[in-house]
Amino acid sequence: MAITLGPNRYGKAEIRMVHVDRTTPSHVLTDLNVSVALSGDLDAAHTVGDNSAVLPTDTQKNTVYAFAAEHGVGAIEDFGLRLARHFVTTPSITRAVVTIEAYPWRRLGPHSFQRDGGESRTARITVADGGEHVISGVTGLVLMNTTDSEFVGFIKDRYTTLAETTDRILATSVTAAWRHAPAGPAGDPAEATATPTAPDADWNTSYSTARQALSDAFTGTYSRALQETLFAMGQAVLGTGKGLAEVRLSLPNRHHFLVDTAPFGLSNEGTVFHADDRPYGLIEATVRDDELPEAPQAWTS
Numbered sequence: 314m315a316i317t318l319g320p321n322r323y324g325k326a327e328i329r330m331v332h333v334d335r336t337t338p339s340h341v342l343t344d345l346n347v348s349v350a351l352s353g354d355l356d357a358a359h360t361v362g363d364n365s366a367v368l369p370t371d372t373q374k375n376t377v378y379a380f381a382a383e384h385g386v387g388a389i390e391d392f393g394l395r396l397a398r399h400f401v402t403t404p405s406i407t408r409a410v411v412t413i414e415a416y417p418w419r420r421l422g423p424h425s426f427q428r429d430g431g432e433s434r435t436a437r438i439t440v441a442d443g444g445e446h447v448i449s450g451v452t453g454l455v456l457m458n459t460t461d462s463e464f465v466g467f468i469k470d471r472y473t474t475l476a477e478t479t480d481r482i483l484a485t486s487v488t489a490a491w492r493h494a495p496a497g498p499a500g501d502p503a504e505a506t507a508t509p510t511a512p513d514a515d516w517n518t519s520y521s522t523a524r525q526a527l528s529d530a531f532t533g534t535y536s537r538a539l540q541e542t543l544f545a546m547g548q549a550v551l552g553t554g555k556g557l558a559e560v561r562l563s564l565p566n567r568h569h570f571l572v573d574t575a576p577f578g579l580s581n582e583g584t585v586f587h588a589d590d591r592p593y594g595l596i597e598a599t600v601r602d603d604e605l606p607e608a609p610q611a612w613t614s
């Protein structure tokens with residue numbers, strides 16, 4: 314039997330890079346998933362463990378970050394061409410395939426963005442024991458501020474490595490659910506009895522007002538922690554004056570870590586980030602209007 318090595322390639326897959334162009338007051342956001350696949354004279358790496366022709370996948374990843382830090386990104390076709398041309402300058406590499414996915418973000422403000430698609434409106438209705446409860450919500454509402462977020466003053470113990478930062482990206486995928494105060498005998502939510510009935514609300518207007526309040530509060534809050542942003546979002550929903558009694562928020566902290574480009578002799582002043590997908594912080598809380606009756610049965614299965 315003659316066993317030979319067939320076609321092969323290798324590379325770093327799914328390099329999640331976020332680039333923030335801060336050269337104008339309106340930040341320009343580029344959110345990419347870059348994969349590199351190289352091939353060439355790599356038989357020895359497979360057959361005899363000789364890595365002398367291997368450009369490490371870690372170096373490939375660093376190159377993607379360094380090119381973005383040094384030249385910016387521009388059109389993904391240009392970025393891919395620059396990278397692929399560079400990789401084939403390595404003598405052992407004869408073929409470079411750079412695949413790029415760009416995620417679209419809609420501008421909400423000079424440094425605030427919303428990811429298009431993936432958002433759903435939700436509703437949870439409970440009728441039991443003569444009572445009616447309506448919970449409305451949103452999930453998958455992905456928001457990002459490219460500045461106006463800091464995180465300092467937290468506990469430091471022997472396991473802490475996180476550095477304090479006064480300027481970071483804040484991004485989350487909002488899951489929020491708000492409970493409509495039931496109507497009381499005189500239509501007043503504060504008068505609701507033990508057997509409340511659902512208000513005769515304009516659900517569509519109520520939804521769009523609450524959803525907009527969430528988005529505006531995220532965008533407009535200078536954040537010292539995602540916890541502070543969460544509370545501002547909860548207050549904003551309850552403040553819409555649409556008979557909302559309580560909002561429950563679940564906010565994953567979609568971490569964006571500043572890439573250390575110093576080893577490549579490049580500065581990185583809040584421009585090139587690694588978008589990490591896990592683990593993530595998960596910030597959750599209920600925000601209530603204390604003047605309205607509680608209704609735990611509206612949330613339980």
Ligand SMILES: O=c1[nH]c(=O)c2[nH]c(=O)[nH]c2[nH]1
Binds near residue numbers: 538566
């Ligand atoms: O907004 C934040 N809240 C935290 O509780 C936390 N913890 C952490 O490591 N980073 C952050 N960010």
